[in-house]
Amino acid sequence: MIRKNGRVTTSATDDLWGEAGPGSRRILEAALTAFAARGYHGASTRDIAAAAGMSPSAVYAHHRTKEDLLYAISLAGHRSALAAVERALAEEVTAVGRLRALVHDYTAWHARHHQLARVVQYELGALAPDHRDEILRLRRRTEEVVLDEIAAGIASGAFRTEDPGGVALAVLSLGVDVSRWYAPGGHHTPVSLGRRYATLVLAMLGTDHRSATAG
Amino acid sequence: MIRKNGRVTTSATDDLWGEAGPGSRRILEAALTAFAARGYHGASTRDIAAAAGMSPSAVYAHHRTKEDLLYAISLAGHRSALAAVERALAEEVTAVGRLRALVHDYTAWHARHHQLARVVQYELGALAPDHRDEILRLRRRTEEVVLDEIAAGIASGAFRTEDPGGVALAVLSLGVDVSRWYAPGGHHTPVSLGRRYATLVLAMLGTDHRSATAG
DNA sequence: ATAGTAACTATGCGAGTGCTTAGTTTTCTT
DNA sequence: AAGAAAACTAAGCACTCGCATAGTTACTAT
Numbered sequence: 001m002i003r004k005n006g007r008v009t010t011s012a013t014d015d016l017w018g019e020a021g022p023g024s025r026r027i028l029e030a031a032l033t034a035f036a037a038r039g040y041h042g043a044s045t046r047d048i049a050a051a052a053g054m055s056p057s058a059v060y061a062h063h064r065t066k067e068d069l070l071y072a073i074s075l076a077g078h079r080s081a082l083a084a085v086e087r088a089l090a091e092e093v094t095a096v097g098r099l100r101a102l103v104h105d106y107t108a109w110h111a112r113h114h115q116l117a118r119v120v121q122y123e124l125g126a127l128a129p130d131h132r133d134e135i136l137r138l139r140r141r142t143e144e145v146v147l148d149e150i151a152a153g154i155a156s157g158a159f160r161t162e163d164p165g166g167v168a169l170a171v172l173s174l175g176v177d178v179s180r181w182y183a184p185g186g187h188h189t190p191v192s193l194g195r196r197y198a199t200l201v202l203a204m205l206g207t208d209h210r211s212a213t214a215g
Numbered sequence: 216m217i218r219k220n221g222r223v224t225t226s227a228t229d230d231l232w233g234e235a236g237p238g239s240r241r242i243l244e245a246a247l248t249a250f251a252a253r254g255y256h257g258a259s260t261r262d263i264a265a266a267a268g269m270s271p272s273a274v275y276a277h278h279r280t281k282e283d284l285l286y287a288i289s290l291a292g293h294r295s296a297l298a299a300v301e302r303a304l305a306e307e308v309t310a311v312g313r314l315r316a317l318v319h320d321y322t323a324w325h326a327r328h329h330q331l332a333r334v335v336q337y338e339l340g341a342l343a344p345d346h347r348d349e350i351l352r353l354r355r356r357t358e359e360v361v362l363d364e365i366a367a368g369i370a371s372g373a374f375r376t377e378d379p380g381g382v383a384l385a386v387l388s389l390g391v392d393v394s395r396w397y398a399p400g401g402h403h404t405p406v407s408l409g410r411r412y413a414t415l416v417l418a419m420l421g422t423d424h425r426s427a428t429a430g
Numbered sequence: 431a432t433a434g435t436a437a438c439t440a441t442g443c444g445a446g447t448g449c450t451t452a453g454t455t456t457t458c459t460t
Numbered sequence: 461a462a463g464a465a466a467a468c469t470a471a472g473c474a475c476t477c478g479c480a481t482a483g484t485t486a487c488t489a490t
Contacts, residue, residue, distance in 0.1 A: 037340075038340070040256075041253070041255075041256035041257035042256035042341070055438070055440075057440085057441090059479095060478095061438070066478065125252075126257070161418075163411055166411040166414070169411075170385075170412070173389055173392035176392060177388035177391060180388075196378055197381070200378070200381055204418045206418070238466095259446075259448085260447080261446085269467095269469090270469050270470075272469070272470085274449095275449065275450080276467065
């Protein structure tokens with residue numbers, strides 16, 4: 001349920017699209033579905049327009065090019081992922097709790113938003129160079145958050161590893177790869193996956209996973 | 216080193232293409248490069264023909280359709296990956312040694328053949344349904360090898376985990392995701408990555424990674 | 431009611447798509 | 461040397477692509 005200008009929202013993907021109007025939003029959602037299903041090059045602007053219930057040319061009143069659609073989706077997606085990660089950290093104080101929340105929410109984000117994540121993670125190459133650079137800067141910030149968190153846990157003595165960079169790489173890879181294969185309705189859920197991967201990552205870091213859940 | 220029809224070859228990607236003739240081989244290699252760089256839908260048959268040094272129609276003397284190219288590449292790639300995994304296991308006897316070799320070689324394969332791996336792992340959706348089904352059967356065999364290996368290590372008491380399925384998922388995901396970001400010339404190599412991920416996975420399994428390397 | 435604006439549709443251009451057909455050159459066999 | 465087979469090229473068909481232009485409808489503000 002979306003209401004605008006006096007706004008009430010309940011869906012999980014809300015305010016992803018920022019200040020975009022309802023027409024623009026329908027197009028972005030149609031483009032997202034199409035890009036996720038068939039890839040950027042495999043989805044035509046006619047597909048997208050039809051899925052949005054419009055004529056092909058109506059798309060261009062809202063978005064200058066097809067690449068602009070991908071750019072808007074990529075930007076919104078990366079911002080959403082980064083926000084999810086930062087929100088996870090904001091609620092925890094211990095090294096174990098923070099990292100567990102980080103891995104859990106990053107993983108769960110990729111499952112819950114598997115369509116968005118797929119586009120965001122696998123269609124980077126279809127972006128114009130300057131747009132790609134901007135997206136890559138956002139991604140690098142997410143990577144730094146993960147690495148910093150692991151480093152902090154090592155500094156405090158909570159984690160023990162000879163390869164913090166490898167663990168960070170693994171955290172990011174495990175999360176991203178979820179969007180490759182995840183499908184709702186299977187025997188995984190965003191939360192179950194988040195929990196399992198968080199436990200595995202804590203094991204990589206030499207913590208006993210039966211210890212501290214919060215506090 | 217592979218010998219074929221009196222021919223001696225040393226390159227790492229040899230006999231990937233089976234009994235294909237030299238013309239067909241050039242096309243497959245051009246298609247592989249193009250698919251890896253721009254995706255299946257982003258690569259045109261003219262691109263591929265030009266990269267193979269042929270006219271567009273010459274391609275069709277060797278391969279019936281563009282989708283057939285993808286199918287041949289996918290089949291060769293999955294067979295190669297499965298063979299790499301089985302070869303890794305053939306040389307080790309202990310649970311730790313076997314799993315270390317498995318993770319190492321699966322990861323290194325995705326780095327060393329990052330173009331092939333990318334096509335194989337991310338362009339499945341562009342295959343015709345029956346071709347996709349066949350490829351998925353091959354993939355499932357690889358998944359089973361990983362899961363069986365972990366289960367065997369648990370049964371023998373070498374590994375300790377409450378979530379063998381999660382570890383198997385992680386092993387496969389870590390390996391596959393390498394092909395998304397890996398580029399030669401960076402500060403990773405197939406071997407360095409293989410070693411790091413093998414260590415991380417053994418940590419997930421509750422083994423002290425400073426123990427048994429071989430034997 | 432009227433004017434202005436935002437949101438749309440119909441139509442289609444020029445380029446590029448996968449693939450075919452017909453014909454030419456090269457290579458192999460004998 | 462002659463014939464068959466394999467490997468190619470030139471040209472183009474039928475279609476789809478991203479996107480533009482011109483015109484229509486729906487809505488809003490006064």
